[in-house]
Amino acid sequence: MTDLAYIELALTAARPQALGALLRYFRDLDMAEEAFQEACLRAIRTWPDKGPPRDPAAWLIFVGRNSGVDQIRKRAKNEPLPEEAAFSDLSDAEENIADRLDNAHYRDDILRLMFICCHPDLPNTQQIALALRIVSGLTVPQIARAFLVSESAMEQRITRAKGRVAKAGVAFETPDVHERAERLKTVTSMIYLVFNEGYSAGITNPESAAFCDEAIRLVRLLLRIFPAEPEVMGLTALMLLQHSRAGARFDDEGQIVLLEDQDRSRWDRQLITEALAMLDKAIRHRKPGPYQVQAAISALHARASHPEETDWGEITLLYELLEKLAPSPVITLNRAVALSKLKGPDAALDLIEPLAEKLDGYFYFHGVRGALLMQTGKSGEARIAFDRAITLANSPAECAHIRQQLDKLNTPMTQTV
Amino acid sequence: MLYAILCYAHEETVFAWSKEEEASVMERLHAVQEPLAKAGKLGPVGRLMPTTAATTVRKGKDEPLVLDGPFAETKEVLLGFYTAEFDSLDEAVAFSKELSAVNPGSSSYEIRPFYVFHPNEIKTAEGGSS
Numbered sequence: 001m002t003d004l005a006y007i008e009l010a011l012t013a014a015r016p017q018a019l020g021a022l023l024r025y026f027r028d029l030d031m032a033e034e035a036f037q038e039a040c041l042r043a044i045r046t047w048p049d050k051g052p053p054r055d056p057a058a059w060l061i062f063v064g065r066n067s068g069v070d071q072i073r074k075r076a077k078n079e080p081l082p083e084e085a086a087f088s089d090l091s092d093a094e095e096n097i098a099d100r101l102d103n104a105h106y107r108d109d110i111l112r113l114m115f116i117c118c119h120p121d122l123p124n125t126q127q128i129a130l131a132l133r134i135v136s137g138l139t140v141p142q143i144a145r146a147f148l149v150s151e152s153a154m155e156q157r158i159t160r161a162k163g164r165v166a167k168a169g170v171a172f173e174t175p176d177v178h179e180r181a182e183r184l185k186t187v188t189s190m191i192y193l194v195f196n197e198g199y200s201a202g203i204t205n206p207e208s209a210a211f212c213d214e215a216i217r218l219v220r221l222l223l224r225i226f227p228a229e230p231e232v233m234g235l236t237a238l239m240l241l242q243h244s245r246a247g248a249r250f251d252d253e254g255q256i257v258l259l260e261d262q263d264r265s266r267w268d269r270q271l272i273t274e275a276l277a278m279l280d281k282a283i284r285h286r287k288p289g290p291y292q293v294q295a296a297i298s299a300l301h302a303r304a305s306h307p308e309e310t311d312w313g314e315i316t317l318l319y320e321l322l323e324k325l326a327p328s329p330v331i332t333l334n335r336a337v338a339l340s341k342l343k344g345p346d347a348a349l350d351l352i353e354p355l356a357e358k359l360d361g362y363f364y365f366h367g368v369r370g371a372l373l374m375q376t377g378k379s380g381e382a383r384i385a386f387d388r389a390i391t392l393a394n395s396p397a398e399c400a401h402i403r404q405q406l407d408k409l410n411t412p413m414t415q416t417v
Numbered sequence: 418m419l420y421a422i423l424c425y426a427h428e429e430t431v432f433a434w435s436k437e438e439e440a441s442v443m444e445r446l447h448a449v450q451e452p453l454a455k456a457g458k459l460g461p462v463g464r465l466m467p468t469t470a471a472t473t474v475r476k477g478k479d480e481p482l483v484l485d486g487p488f489a490e491t492k493e494v495l496l497g498f499y500t501a502e503f504d505s506l507d508e509a510v511a512f513s514k515e516l517s518a519v520n521p522g523s524s525s526y527e528i529r530p531f532y533v534f535h536p537n538e539i540k541t542a543e544g545g546s547s
Contacts, residue, residue: 013429227486
């Protein structure tokens, strides 16, 4: 790895902490980003000769803060002095950096930086784009390519989102325990949104598939600053498990391969062992939550080296628990799939019939229903369900998968397993 | 003399490596180790999971405390280590609590799962009485 590549990784790694601290000092996102950018440029100029500092984040905060203050002074020559409140604790700029490395502060800095991307007025896609730009430091062209929109459209979208965040005002005071827990919850689900954006793209769009790695990096960061949160551990385990199947989820033509048909030797064992270790840690807290339960379900699949060894009884029980923790028709639908493995398609069809109205616009509902009807030999009804699913498919891969199912219906000699 | 060589690095950077970067670093490290391994002088080599997977058992007032995360104190230093196989984290914690109970010092035990473990046997062991 070249020096510059290493420096770039170090800068990306330090970004959330450094930018979060600069945001706290300057209380203005644009100013903080500018100061961070300046510090990065100086790092690229000086680190190759002098070697990277032992604590890159502290270095970037120190240099970024000084350059930000310089900027303010330069502007002040032409403009009236900014109010003191515009930037905070500048008086102690010369204090020993080491003394300022206060973990509690940094924890709230990073959390705040992530939290401002989750403004409730912003639709999910904008939250994701904003987080990737601000927290992860991806470039606008990178994000634009992932979302398959033009650079100027993405630039506009991000500017508008930032404007909304600025208008809403950012809470800079140190959050209390309750507020911190709320922020943590919001940020955790934002990270899962980033992951899902990448997960659903699969191999069809490598740019957005990289979001999975990015989400895992973010959740590890969150876990380092909140080491004792079982739900953060649960989400880490869940994403690692889902990501472990990346190499097996699509065939060479880019078609979806169902879990039970995947080549399990292509699952990433390293990610699986880490996930199991995380889940083990989470369970010790005896505070089950939706992410932990979903991870536990995913882990049961990961532990089965053949689909026949899957513990469907345990999975059904975990889905029941999940329904209690976070009731949703989608979870009931998933439980029905598990139940069909345990007790056959009829029991599963009984369970999902009441969901028909709520999930009528949901691709996966009609796909599952079609597959269950096909298993009971009701080809006509199955075809209707699959036709409906096709109209609701979210990606070409989903569409192609249903077409395959329809092909099976047309060749009745093939027994589906 | 038997030596332990411990590897320290910035984990944010290391765990941000792409698969290709990771593979190339591992290949280079492996090339350095190989002559030693061939000479029968290389002992166990392991790669640990990130510190997010760590649990620490620390001396408490009555009972040892179990804390999530790595050992973070700066006054104590690394004085020894164990490698062992357990069925669950609970078992590893229980073992560490037993160690803590009989160790009169202010000892802490950081439990870190391995990603990779090569047991390599040393054939010419001298020194480091067992």
